[in-house]
Amino acid sequence: MNANxxxxxxxxxxxxxxxxxxxxxxxxxxxxxxGQLTQTHLLKEVAKDIA
Structure with missing residues (x-):
């Protein structure tokens, strides 16, 4: 999501x-x-969206 x-x-x-x-x-x-999460990049993506 962008700033606009x-x-x-x-x-x-x-x-x-x-x-x-x-x-x-x-x-x-x-x-x-x-051990069920196979797409670990999702953690960083959600954290960035929150920030």
């Missing part, structure tokens, strides 16, 4: 996006700890 897309969103939309990314990161971390 973020600027166009309202605060509520940004909060929803953040919550979904945090849930996705948690899911990926749990999958990694149980």
């Amino acid at each position: 897309e973020l600027r166009a969103k309202s605060v509520d939309e940004l909060d929803e996006e953040l919550q979904s990314l945090v849930k996705e990161r948690f899911t990926h971390r749990m999958q990694q700890s149980t």
Whole structure:
């Protein structure tokens, strides 16, 4: 997601996006700890999206 897309969103939309990314990161971390995550690059991608 680029900066222009973020600027166009309202605060509520940004909060929803953040919550979904945090849930996705948690899911990926749990999958990694149980050995089910095969695409480890997803952890970095989600972390960058949150930042």
